[in-house]
């Protein structure tokens with residue numbers, strides 16, 4: 477496995493439509509493995525292949541930590557206590573540099589830019605993937621086949637650091653997809669899982685949450701304004 481660089485808003489690749497995955501061999505498996513590693517390193521809830529520069533319909537989702545619900549994909553990128561974040565990002569960048577080989581040197585920058593907290597060490601590795609009612613999903617060619625209810629909640633994105641927004645999403649979705657070996661999967665998601673599924677599937681269409689958010693807010697700027705007030 478290897479960390480991959482997370483593409484940020486402004487790069488055209490995030491605006492393109494991803495292609496269907498038709499081969500389920502080593503190349504696809506490596507992509508998924510790298511996406512898991514990259515998402516965890518960035519403390520994310522979800523990651524879609526275009527976010528690592530690959531226009532394929534592949535997503536990974538980890539909803540083990542309900543604390544991150546408000547931030548959806550990211551750990552308040554660039555937000556909150558900026559000094560603590562800078563320290564964490566620097567740790568994370570060092571870890572990334574150590575973990576990655578020379579070919580992946582860009583990931584160190586990326587971790588620093590993403591302002592992500594240190595990678596979570598508390599995610600159990602033995603949780604099942606794609607289990608009904610589970611927390612971890614890796615989906616190829618996912619499509620929402622049913623959606624109902626509505627929720628308006630804050631979310632963020634590893635590719636849009638420093639911004640959160642209020643986004644209206646279905647409260648429940650049913651998604652059909654295939655797993656890494658091409659077997660069909662149906663996922664029923666509610667709450668944070670529904671939101672993550674919907675957010676990641678949007679990435680495959682070139683849509684970012686900021687396109688559909690009803691309000692957005694810059695985290696870094698607000699944090700520094702708050703700091704000035706208290707100084």
Ligand SMILES: [Zn+2]
Pocket residue numbers: 549632633634635675679
């Ligand atoms: Zn995203």
